[in-house]
Amino acid sequence: MIELALSRAERLHVDLRTAARRLVVVGANGSGKTSLVRAVAGTDRRPGDRVVVDGVDLAALAPQDRALALVATDPALAPRTPAAVVDLVLRGRVPRRADRALRVAELLAAHGCAHLADRSVATLSGGERIRVAAARAAAVTPRLLLADEPLDRVAVPDRAAIRAQLTALAPRLLLATHSPDDVAAFADDVAVLSAGRVVQLAPAYDVAAAPVDDHAAALVDRIGLVGTARGDRVSLDGGGGEVTLASTAAGRVVVAVRCAAVALASEHPHGSARNVWRVAVASMVPLSTGVLRIGLAGRPALVAEVTAKAAADLGLAVGLPVVASVKATEVGVVGAGAPAAGR
């Protein structure tokens, strides 16, 4: 359970509770995402702040007892080398120098940066910095991991692996992002922030199916599905069906299916789409842009985005059985090594 009650003058008025393991905060630039992360991090602690994680009020604890970690776009690594960065955080926790050196090496290796240990952080790439930041975060064994657009400066091919690292770091995650792939890969719940207030807090699927505003619609525009990949097939958790990929993958993955890439038909289409599912219309929500988000009950549970004209031609109505199809090339692997539990 994450409970937040935070107020910052004109910028932020947040009061929320969620049982989600991973809460993703979305919103336009200036909506207060970073203010929220900073307020939870406690760098500008105010009286009256409540940050309760699994029953522990972090605002009432001394900084070294909070077990909080942050991975930001620029993780502001200091001192000079990755080894020193991790060592600094471990100082209060592992008193013996030799034990600490061992633990530093372990943590760096576990996050794929053993070879960077003694480089200058100034020379590291965006992706390398985030890996070092992940190692630093792991050093505090956080009860809550905060992340502020952590993949912004990470090369696209490296993102899935780094998402997996971040997912495994802490039992709870609060992530602010403007990346739809991040939402699909991480979110159990989505909080939509507008002018410093939470205007929607719901499971990611529900926000995709019925986004509260245009920003929410733009940022929550794909459904993340967790499963186990073998060859070009992913068998989804919880009997959620199967998805076919354009390329091959192995092991635990999160795949994302964009709402706009889901085509609906009344009969089985004879086309190039490799993924075809029989589903039923569960909800229909018009967006301000004139298109409709169609919630689909089935295995998997997807959301389609179609024009009002197409919906009318198909005679779409809640309860109507339809055939949904998605080209394999439209299914992206956005996360790797996702753990079985959760989500």
Add this chain to the structure above:
Amino acid sequence: MAALGTAGALLLLLAPVVGILWRAPWRGIGAALGEPGTTAALRVSLVGALAATALALLLGMPLAVVAVRGPRRLRGPLAVAALLPLALPPVVTGIGLLAALGRRGVFGDALESIGVTLPFTLTGVVVAQTVVALPFVVAAVAGGVGGLDPAAEDAARIHGVSEPLLFAKVTLPALRPVIVAGAALGFARCLGEFGATITFAGSLGGRTETLPTVAYSALQDDPVQAYALAVLLLAVAAAAIAALRHSLLHGIRVLGSR
């Protein structure tokens, strides 16, 4: 243009050097410098400049931090107070010190009651030189504090690093270049200090006489000795500047960026 300017600048900069080397009593220089007064003055100069630099660092670094990060209302007045001796003629600084800390000064009785005498003592030399060195230390360090990345400190705080550890491992190492630069600028300034020192601490042979003050006194009655001392001062200054030049240039860059 660049060559012309450089040549003009060098002409002016090197004129005093050439003058001194030209007039230097090379044959009698050993004897002139061997005089006990000279070695004592060299010792006072070096000890005074080193002690004053250390004291200026000790006092100037906290002031620089407060002047940049302290309460907004204090920042301007603190900066003016710290930089004032830059624009003040050193003689005036010396007169002011006498008026405040001299035997008959505003705080003279208070100092005497705790057994401290400053004028005409080595401690007085150190105090006078500390005052003139402080602006350089404060300006260099303040420049560095202003350029610190608060995100680096915040990140360490969020991960539970304690404030003293944070200062020792993140803040201080980041400030090291400007601290060294401030010390270099301050030390160079102390070595050449004349006005405030002679006004406040006088020039008592063997006690408060520094190389510049002994050179000045010698000019009145023993020009040969004065030129010999000028050569010695030139050598000390050239060695100090050569050793500290990188830090000095960094310090000047920091001063300029404020």
